Amino acid sequence: MKFVAQRFLFLLLSVWAAITINFFLPRMMPGNPAEVMLARYQGKLNPQALHALALQFGISHQPLWVQYWSYLISLLHGNLGVSVSYYPTPVTTVIAQSLPWTLALAGTATVISVVAGTWLGVISAWHRGTIVDDILPIATTVSSAIPYFWMALLLLYLFGFLLGWFPLGHAYSTIMVPSWSAGFVGNLLAHAILPLSTILISSLGGWLMSMRNNMLHILDDDFMTFGEARGLSSRRLVYIYAARNAILPNLTGFSMALGFVVSGALLTEIVFSYPGLGYQLFTAVENEDYPLMQGLFLIIALAVLLANFITELIYARLDPRVREE
Amino acid sequence: MIRPVREKFPLSLRSLRKVDEVKRPSSIWSRMLGNTKFRWGLTIFMLFVLMAILAPVISPYSPTLTSFTPLDPPSLKHLLGTTANGQDVLSQVIWGTRISLGVGVGAGALSIVISIAIGLLAGYKGGLADKILTTVTNIVLVIPGLPLIIVVAAYVRATGPLTIALVIGLTGWAWGARVLRSQSLSLASRDYVTAAKLQGNSDAYIIRQEILPNMISLIVANFVYSVLSAILAEAALEFLGFGNVSDVSWGTMLYWANNGQALLSGAWWWFVPPGLAIAMVGASLALMNYGVDEIANPKLSVHRKRRANKRS
Amino acid sequence: MKGLSRIAVAGVAAIVGTAGLSACGAAASQKAAAAPLVVLPSPIGSYSRNFNPFSPTDLPGTTGLVYQDLFYFNPLKSQTYPMLGTSFAWSGHGTVLTVHLRKNVKWTNGQPFNADDVVYTFDLLKRYPALDTNGIWKVLSKVKAVNSDVVTFIFKAPNVPYQWYVLGETPIIDQALWKQVSDPVKYGNPNPVGTGPYLLKSFSPQVYSFSANASYWGGKPKVPTVEYPAYTSNSSADLALSRGKIDWAGLFIPNAQKVYVKPNPKQNHYWFPPNYIVILYTNLKNPLLAQLPVRQAISLAINREKIDKVGEYGYENPSSPTGLILPNNKAWLNPSLPPQDVSFSYNPAKAVSILKSAGYKKNAQGIFTSPSGQPLSFTLNVVSSATDWVSDASIMQSELHNVGIKLTVNQEQYGAFYGALKSGTYQLAIWGSSPGPTPYYLYNALLSPSSIGNYEHWNSSATNAALAQYSASSNLSVQKHAMYAIEHTMATQLPSIPLVNGPNWYEYNTSQYTGWPTPSNPYSNVTPASAFGTTVVLMHLHPVAK
Secondary structure: OHHHHHHHHHHHHHHHHHHHHHHHHHHOOOOOHHHHHHHOOOOOOOOOHHHHHHHHHOOOOOOHHHHHHHHHHHHHOOOOOEOOOOOOOEHHHHHHHHHHHHHHHHHHHHHHHHHHHHHHHHHHHHOOOOHHHHHHHHHHHHHOOOOHHHHHHHHHHHHHHHOOOOOOOOOOOOOOOOOOOHHHHHHHHHHHHHHHHHHHHHHHHHHHHHHHHHHHHHHOOHHHHHHHHOOOOHHHHHHHHHHHHHHHHHHHHHHHHHHHHHHHOHHHHHHOOOOOHHHHHHHHHHOOOHHHHHHHHHHHHHHHHHHHHHHHHHHHHHOOHHHHO | OOOHHHHHOOHHHHHHOOOOOOOOHHHHHHHHHHOHHHHHHHHHHHHHHHHHHOHHHHOOOOOOOOOOOOOOOOOOOOOOOEOOOOOEHHHHHHHHHHHHHHHHHHHHHHHHHHHHHHHHHHHHHOHHHHHHHHHHHHHHHHOOHHHHHHHHHHHOOOOOHHHHHHHHHHHOOHHHHHHHHHHHHHHHOOHHHHHHHHOOOOHHHHHHHHHHHHHHHHHHHHHHHHHHHHHHHHHHHHHOOOOOOOOOOHHHHHHHHHHOOOOOOOOHHHHHHHHHHHHHHHHHHHHHHHHHHHHHOHHHOOOHHHHHHHHO | OHHHHHHHHHHOOOOOOOOOOOOOOOOOOOOOOOOOEEEEOOOOOOOOOOOOOOOOOOOOOHHHHHEOOOEEEEOOOOEEEEOOEEEEEEEOOOOEEEEEEOOOOEOOOOOEOOHHHHHHHHHHHHHOHHHOOOOHHHOEEEEEEEEOOEEEEEEOOOOOOHHHHHHHOOOOOOHHHHOOOOOOOOOOOOOOOOOOOEEEEEEOOOEEEEEEOOOOOOOOOOOOEEEEEOOOOHHHHHHHHHOOOOOEEOOOOOOHHHHHHOOOOOOEEEOOOEEEEEEEEEOOOOOOOOOHHHHHHHHHHOOHHHHHHHHOOOOOOEOOOOOOOOOOOHHHOOOOOOHHHHOOOOOHHHHHHHHHHOOOEEOOOOOEEOOOOOEOEEEEEEEOOOHHHHHHHHHHHHHHHHHOOEEEEEEEOHHHHHHHHHHOOOOEEEEOOOOOOOHHHHHHHHHOOOOOOOOOOOOOHHHHHHHHHHHHOOOHHHHHHHHHHHHHHHHHHOOOEEEEEEEOOOEEEOOOEEOOOEOOEOOOOOOOOOOOHHHHHHHHOEEOOO
16 A cells, blocks of 8 residues: 555646646747737738737736646646637647547557557567577567658558558548548548557567567576476467566556556658647647647656656556565 | 566676676777777768768758749759758758757766666665665666657657657666676676675676776767667657657657658658768668677677688 | 547547537538639637637638628739728818728628718727727827718827728727627637628538628629638648649648649649848847948848748748739829849858958958948848748858858747847848838838838838828828839838748649639739638639539
8 A cells, every 4th residue: 555655646746847847938039929929920911910919819927836836726626727829719629629639540540550559579589599489579679769750651652652551640531520430430440550650660669679588587487487388389488477477567558558658659740731739739739838838748748747747657567576575 | 668568678688697807897898899880880970970070061951942934843053852842951960960960978877877877776776776776777677668758758848859859868768777786786796796896896886996997898889879779769859740840850750841841842852861861870870880799799799710710 | 629629539438438528509511512712811729719800810701701701802902992981082181081981781690881880990999999900099089970971080189091991990890789799809809790601511620611792792602602611731731732622722831833833734823923021130239230331231142032042942032112902002103213223132242342442351260340340240040940031040140251241140039030020129130021002011010110021121211201292192192102212212222121021821723613813913912811801702603614
């Protein structure tokens, strides 16, 4: 119980740190939303508008600590403020619109990546010393060193632009009406394949390597030799005993990765015009839309922190040694 | 840095296990060079370093010269074609090596230095210092990397490679610090360290003579990994336009290619080479990391012979 | 939108149990009957339901398609269309504007439109200064309905130019409906009711559409449906455009001829008419830039043709030294101006000789220094995300270096850039100018000491007098003479240095509809981003006979 309390305290501390960074960073940026809004017209808008815009956005001239305090209070009420670039839409609405897309895209990609990567890791470890184990880890290691937005561009160019097999972006065709029809779901999938592949190719290697290395350690452990001596089949040994033990770090890694899903597909979303959180964060930064930027960053950080918290609890349950550290 | 999934599981994670290195650093270096993967990685990487150094000699034109026919496909005059602004792509790739590698290595070095300082201090000193530093490390670790960098880069107004390197370096040290802390924690309790303490040696001496030499492969692995992350993060930031877009680097080349609709114009020669260059440097670093990992954890490098024995 | 979030939830049901957070009400429902006109003014990643015509972030189509102004002033030539007004006249020495309103106009909910709606609209701007983006109530003193078809605007002082803001830039809203709105500043106006040719048909964050208003006072439009899809980036939008998925766009597209026209030369067309001028602002508070020879030398050393060709894909022709947007403003150009005042020449040798004869000498680094010993070394601010201007800046950097003037290019984010521009803590900056239907608006914003847009801090009694002269008279020849004086000042005194003409982006596809504005028939502003102009274009379009 002491361990749980300790971890919870850490959770609170890091949430507070995230909120504080989140509050102060954007505020140190020069300019205010009204000026930025006017400036984005690059001088073509009547500069008279500045006064009205400042009134609209309610530019605050209160001291920073007063703003910080009222920020904390409104956070407790679940109020993330009003977006400047989507004015007067509340930040929560903007996030709610984009979150499902990111969860669906990056979530699916992460699940597939973990399952496939882990499985390939087992294969690789099982076939250690053969050509499979020579090629597989190196190939995925190299593929995960490729800048994934560039891979996204490449896939888009080859399969979208030149060959025309897949759509050029978006979550679904704009002429379609979201529904449960086979046509629409198929349309969604067709749009998701390229971005999904991009994330997969670049993240597979990490899971593979980690599983392979765990496996190699365990395969060398005494109980494996013991099992072998007892005449258990190698296949059974690998899949039932070794893989089961080796998967533990990958499992906790998986729950961590789910936390990162929220921010994970940022560049992919931008390249494929996928309307998720990553894209929103990018435009919020571009528009210097503090409230939206803060809201998104907070959601991302919370997801990671919570996932981390849960991971630690699970891990501590599965591996008692952790609690003593 | 870019890939949160891997951020948690860098290839060097396994190095956390039992590492009982010999105390002579020289043998570690020679073992590294003896590793095929490491050697290959290093060779490719050094080729790029050479390209950066020799840029003024081997580059056919100035990278900023805009006087050529725009969007010319590759030809003998322009081996990699030209950009929409009439610049020579090959010259840009060659010159771009300088900033791309410079920022990557600089940021990687910065973060490894911070990692070592914090990791060693926390692991060796223990106690309250350890508690505080570990908490700080954990907080930095779980705060999502790329979004933070983007927000920070926007704040510092991205005036050039130095700022980019600083931003990446200052946000990317946490994982290394965590790994190095665990290692120094374990080393600090070794008999020979205790012995050295009993002999009345100073902390600085013990760290220099007993702890650091035993962490070299771990430090190298983390450094290589940091450089890899930094190069990818740099490319991502510049691609998004958070760098100085007038600088010539691989990331800004991709930014201009994307902005100049290279895809739409069918100008593959504009966006393929810089990405390929990043991928090759990335691959070379990944190979080195892989190699160091195998040396630090001999179990990972499986010999064919042994395997053959097992099967029979 | 409901279906949409459900799908997303299903995809990740195993991960997160409660993703049903979608906040959008109306579903994008029935499918369009005839071919919709697909419009893309500029890439917006996802839409928020905001049809408040006073909001700076209202969705394209809100003003123009749904809400209308009293008159439409075509910036491409001197031409005025009666919209909700039928005629207007000035009296009281430029202080009283009387407007006759169109009869038998109905709001789309069937209620009649009358003078009270107009008065209510302007009173709303008075009560909520946050909505008054043109600062109308700084100069207006009273608006009253003479009868149900006539409204008079009484100004505090003669201010003829404000007719554009009052008549052409203020959307008229329905009094009965808006009276019920508690906070019009934060009101999203989800179901807009206007007088325009279109009604909101469907909305989702990915696409929204309008359908033709059968009882529109100008007759039912021939385009039955207008659709606005969301595109996150310029790249993805350009891609869709080149694939013929968009009928009317206002997008920057590099190499338009090759990328857009060539694949389908019969149906894909573009025209990028000038819309504003890109100016090299020279901060006159800087003692060196305050010297005319320095500004002249800078201007002469800039190769505007090269900026156009290399930095701007040949889309932005060199400006006129007069600061007029040509050919749009050609009716206002003083016919007796000498040629060198009408178009710029590139003459680095002359730049050097002007500096030399003004007593400037080159130092060891080859940079000119003033007679008092200060080197001509300046920082040039430019917004980093305006990539074309970044290219222009580096071209100017090398051009100016050739004549012995040093530039350091300083790229900034919007906030920082504008902060420096507004507070006058910059030296040189590349920025646009705010245009209007006549040259007055650009001149006033740029040169009037009371204008925020006078970033260079120009203050000349002759210019002020000319601006006041225009402002007080509705007589065209008086106005023209006032403008002639400023044209001369611009060309000879260089308060700031015009560079190139900034274009309006305009691409159109003639496979479904024709009747588009063209260079030979510029009947309206061309970009779908031009709020009120879009109605005029839509009313001119008709389906292609097949």
